[in-house]
Amino acid sequence: MKVLVTGATGFIGRQVVHRLREAGVELRLASRHPESLDPGSEAVPMPSFDAPAAAFRALTRHVTDVVHCAGLNNDQGNASEADFLAANAELSARLAQACAEQASGRFIHLSSIRAVIGARVSATIDEDTIPDPQCAYGRSKREAEIRVRDAYVSHGRSDAAALRLPPVYGPGMKGNLATLMRLADTALPLPTGALRGNRSLLSLPSAAGAVWHLLSHSQPLRPIYGASDMAPVSVAAIVGAFRRGFGRPARLMAVPAGPMRAAAVMLGKRVFWDSMTATQICDPSLLASEGWLPETGTLEQLAAIARLGNAQSPALR
Numbered sequence: 001m002k003v004l005v006t007g008a009t010g011f012i013g014r015q016v017v018h019r020l021r022e023a024g025v026e027l028r029l030a031s032r033h034p035e036s037l038d039p040g041s042e043a044v045p046m047p048s049f050d051a052p053a054a055a056f057r058a059l060t061r062h063v064t065d066v067v068h069c070a071g072l073n074n075d076q077g078n079a080s081e082a083d084f085l086a087a088n089a090e091l092s093a094r095l096a097q098a099c100a101e102q103a104s105g106r107f108i109h110l111s112s113i114r115a116v117i118g119a120r121v122s123a124t125i126d127e128d129t130i131p132d133p134q135c136a137y138g139r140s141k142r143e144a145e146i147r148v149r150d151a152y153v154s155h156g157r158s159d160a161a162a163l164r165l166p167p168v169y170g171p172g173m174k175g176n177l178a179t180l181m182r183l184a185d186t187a188l189p190l191p192t193g194a195l196r197g198n199r200s201l202l203s204l205p206s207a208a209g210a211v212w213h214l215l216s217h218s219q220p221l222r223p224i225y226g227a228s229d230m231a232p233v234s235v236a237a238i239v240g241a242f243r244r245g246f247g248r249p250a251r252l253m254a255v256p257a258g259p260m261r262a263a264a265v266m267l268g269k270r271v272f273w274d275s276m277t278a279t280q281i282c283d284p285s286l287l288a289s290e291g292w293l294p295e296t297g298t299l300e301q302l303a304a305i306a307r308l309g310n311a312q313s314p315a316l317r
Helices: 011-022 053-060 081-102 136-153 175-184 204-216 235-246 257-266 270-277 285-289 298-312
Strands: 002-006 026-031 043-045 065-068 107-112 123-125 160-165 224-226 280-282
Touching: 002 011, 011 026, 011 204, 053 081, 065 081, 065 204, 081 107, 081 136, 107 136, 107 204, 136 160, 160 204, 175 235, 175 298, 224 285, 235 298
Parallel strands: 002 026, 002 065, 026 043, 065 107, 107 160, 123 280, 160 224
Antiparallel strands: none
16 A cells, blocks of 8 residues: 555645554655655645646556545634635546556545535534535535546545544644634633533544545545544633643633624624534534544643643733
8 A cells, every 4th residue: 555645745645644654655756845754755736726736646656545634624714715715626637637647556545524514503423414514625626526536436436535624623723723722721710601602623643543544444435524522522621621721720601692793793603603503514424334443532632732732822811
């Protein structure tokens, strides 16, 4: 087995590389910044979405399997719909076409629950949930899922799968989780006690473990999988875990939701408020039924991340 990992210098890509190396897998690593990879790695530049087909054939030549982590994340606030479609859908389609032609093994495409639901929607989702993406990023990830699948079907193959991920946490995380961790690292009381919506999260090692499971298990691949930690957690519990990690008292005030929402609207933060109060549960039952073990200690892991951050940098005051 020789596995191509795209986006190998990214937040999830680096952990995937670490997990595959632990398993003794031969790797080819593709990145827009190959110079930042280990000197001993087989590191190659990642072609852009509009590169010639020959560039994608060269990238996938002599590899058996592919883990596609590369793409444009939803924390790129200035990206347009066209940017997301190019970096996520078109790039994935070009890569999948080359892989379906000449890579004999599996294609694992890292997708997102945003391909299915918007950030402000309350829902429980699984592999059978009808997709209804509601942002440019989500639409591009759903289009990428479709085009990867079509590339493999057009070659009579069924060994490509999309792995839909909820928010992934770990050192170096971004997005709302990083914002909550920064808010937790203050001495001020926080009116988060009303934020009882439950959220599925996924630890960074568990995400990489899910990738390795899909590459290595003997059962036929399903087209779609969802991954998450065992139990969802509330936003209030997330902040409380971060505060424990920072060694701070909880100081979470149970302010009624109505005034908080009104204040968020006045401050232009309605979207953030709605995303923090929605309940979004990603059901990992299918993946778990095939032998993957989800993380069971979510809050303990979040506290450990805060402890690590507290040891490495001065606290916010």
